[in-house]
Amino acid sequence: MIRGSPAPSLAEAGAALRAGTLTAVELLGRHLRRIETADDIVRAFWAMDPRSHGLAAQADAELAAGIDRGPLHGIPFAVKDMVDLKGLATSNGSRLPNRVAEQDAVAVQRLIEAGAVPLGHVATYEWGFVGPDPGLEHPPARNPWNPTHITGGSSSGSAAAVAAGMVRLAVGSDTGGSIRSPSAYCGVVGLKPTWGRVPQDGFWKIAAELDHPGPIAATVQEAALMLDAMAPGTGAASRLEQGAEGLLLGYARDWFARDPACDPRALAGMDEAASALSLAGARIVEVSMPDYDLLEAVGAVIIHVEGLRIHGAALRDRPDLWGRMAVQTLAAGVVLTQNDLAAARALVPMLRGQVDRALDGCDALLCATTLSPAPPFSAFEKGAAWTPMRTLPFNVTGHPAMSVPAGLAGGLPVGLQIIGRHGDEATVCRVGHAFERATDHAAARPDL
Amino acid sequence: MSEVTEAELRARLAQAGIRLHEDEIAPVLATARFLVRAAEKVRAGRP
Numbered sequence: 127m128i129r130g131s132p133a134p135s136l137a138e139a140g141a142a143l144r145a146g147t148l149t150a151v152e153l154l155g156r157h158l159r160r161i162e163t164a165d166d167i168v169r170a171f172w173a174m175d176p177r178s179h180g181l182a183a184q185a186d187a188e189l190a191a192g193i194d195r196g197p198l199h200g201i202p203f204a205v206k207d208m209v210d211l212k213g214l215a216t217s218n219g220s221r222l223p224n225r226v227a228e229q230d231a232v233a234v235q236r237l238i239e240a241g242a243v244p245l246g247h248v249a250t251y252e253w254g255f256v257g258p259d260p261g262l263e264h265p266p267a268r269n270p271w272n273p274t275h276i277t278g279g280s281s282s283g284s285a286a287a288v289a290a291g292m293v294r295l296a297v298g299s300d301t302g303g304s305i306r307s308p309s310a311y312c313g314v315v316g317l318k319p320t321w322g323r324v325p326q327d328g329f330w331k332i333a334a335e336l337d338h339p340g341p342i343a344a345t346v347q348e349a350a351l352m353l354d355a356m357a358p359g360t361g362a363a364s365r366l367e368q369g370a371e372g373l374l375l376g377y378a379r380d381w382f383a384r385d386p387a388c389d390p391r392a393l394a395g396m397d398e399a400a401s402a403l404s405l406a407g408a409r410i411v412e413v414s415m416p417d418y419d420l421l422e423a424v425g426a427v428i429i430h431v432e433g434l435r436i437h438g439a440a441l442r443d444r445p446d447l448w449g450r451m452a453v454q455t456l457a458a459g460v461v462l463t464q465n466d467l468a469a470a471r472a473l474v475p476m477l478r479g480q481v482d483r484a485l486d487g488c489d490a491l492l493c494a495t496t497l498s499p500a501p502p503f504s505a506f507e508k509g510a511a512w513t514p515m516r517t518l519p520f521n522v523t524g525h526p527a528m529s530v531p532a533g534l535a536g537g538l539p540v541g542l543q544i545i546g547r548h549g550d551e552a553t554v555c556r557v558g559h560a561f562e563r564a565t566d567h568a569a570a571r572p573d574l
Numbered sequence: 575m576s577e578v579t580e581a582e583l584r585a586r587l588a589q590a591g592i593r594l595h596e597d598e599i600a601p602v603l604a605t606a607r608f609l610v611r612a613a614e615k616v617r618a619g620r621p
Contacts, residue, residue: 417619419615420615420616420619422612423611423612423613423615423616423619424612424616424619426608426609426612427609427612427613427616430609434590438590438592441590441591441592442590442591442592445592445593450595450598453592453594453598454594454598454601454602454605455605457587457590457592457594457598457602458602458605458606458608458609459609460583460586460587460589460590460592460606461578461582461583461586461606461609461610461613462609462610462613463613466613466616466617469613469616469617470613470616473616473619509601510601
């Protein structure tokens, strides 16, 4: 058992801050003690933000003066190292020369304006592409549930830090599942909002049309509150208390269950999740989804053509500064053309319409986030390995999608994915919160 | 390009100025073939 207790929930910390039994500076100290010990195992944090103590002290002074910025007031959060924190270098997990950010990313600015306290940068895969690559400056983050297993990525440190109780909140970004898949593997909540909901300013772009900044948090309520701060007006937390009663949820079971890569234990977890929501009052119907292979093909073409456009010169000029996994992944894109990219982009409106039709009459859709629990690091000893999931389609179509913990398979977490209509994060969060209340999965934490 | 060959891949890499270790050609070729199939599926799926 490690020293330092896990970070308290926003509700617990917020009540203590307002009752005067805890200060934001003390809360920051509790987080730092947890990081100091747990991070030897998890390896999530790469750089600490020197502003954190001053901002925590400011939060205390404001509360003492009667200024309350809301539920994030005084709450520490972590930031993926592909997102600018003023005064820190944004490494993007790369050895290439980086730059010190002159400004916070807009979403980070908004969190600070909401009273939250940035702790520092946490691990990512190299340029957000592929991992875990052991040949980089920072060794990959490890899964708090079993450190011999990967966290998933690319928001690897964000999910691992939340799962390890080092923070309740972390900023991530998702281009093909980079918020949702590590959240599923680490047993935390990852919310990819509707495309465009959170500004991309200050986030490193992989393929802007697929990139979605968003929150990773310990619970649905905390993720919703964080998104509402990152994107004011979203109202993600506005309907949490309405429960599952009366909802019609489309279960896209065949869409993942028929995949030979689907682990039967993950499938059993999804079936149990659908049953739990049914018992909580939702009506569950099976729905047909668009062709997964086509959605994946469109996303893969866009990511690889855009990736090579952005990184081609650096791959050519400074190959010694790249991890081999990223080189191999990006290099394969040389077989694609701008015509392929144009053809992929031309399909997006049709595919978005097909997902809209699957949602027609339903309040939200359900499916697995990943088709198996986190694989061991040993599966990557010879290079990148396939990790089957159902996340990329909603980067292509831009629908909001969230992964919530749905129990354990072989001692490792699996995640239920909840997909909503464009702009309807409130229903996605309502379903997720109802699911948390109907089960005890959200309370499960790794025994570090 | 229905099935990209190793020679075609090497030519494209040379054109792009990307150098790979010799033992990386096989995994990159596997990914390149996946991408070529993806591009073909995209073209077939054109609305």
